[in-house]
Amino acid sequence: MNVMFRRSKTSSRFKITRLPLMIAKPVKKGLTIIRHWFDAIEIRDRKLARFLCKVIPVQCPFERDIQFFGRTLAHIPPLCKLNPFYDQLAYLRFRALCYLVEQCGESYQ
Incomplete structure (x- = not known):
């Protein structure tokens, strides 16, 4: 589960929200590329x-x-x-x- 903390504009409390998929997918893809690079050495x-x-x-x-x-x-x-x-x-x-x-x-x- 991808979780991110965001500060609410109306108060100083933090809300827990999910990371947007447009951020989570490229990170996962980048990790997969590096894993394959290690395996290919x-x-x-x-x-x-x-x-x-x-x-x-x-x-x-x-x-x-x-x-x-x-x-x-x-x-x-x-x-x-x-x-x-x-x-x-x-x-x-x-x-x-x-x-x-x-x-x-x-x-x-």
Whole structure:
């Protein structure tokens, strides 16, 4: 659901309205184009594969447990799923790892 906040002209309160379709559709189309671009990247070079494995993390770096004297007070969930390109980046890293193992005979930690 696409939601937008607008200020009412008669009062200082905000009203919640839906985003107009003419704004939401181009944004969705733009995201789809970028997703296809990530999926179309071909890994043909050892340097590129190593770079991608180094830059794209194995797991979400934002997930944390806040502990105090050994007791967990709070848990911050992984925020990577909020990234619209998370699946494409994870798959790109996987393809880079496969290239390093199958074509170059390397293993990457």
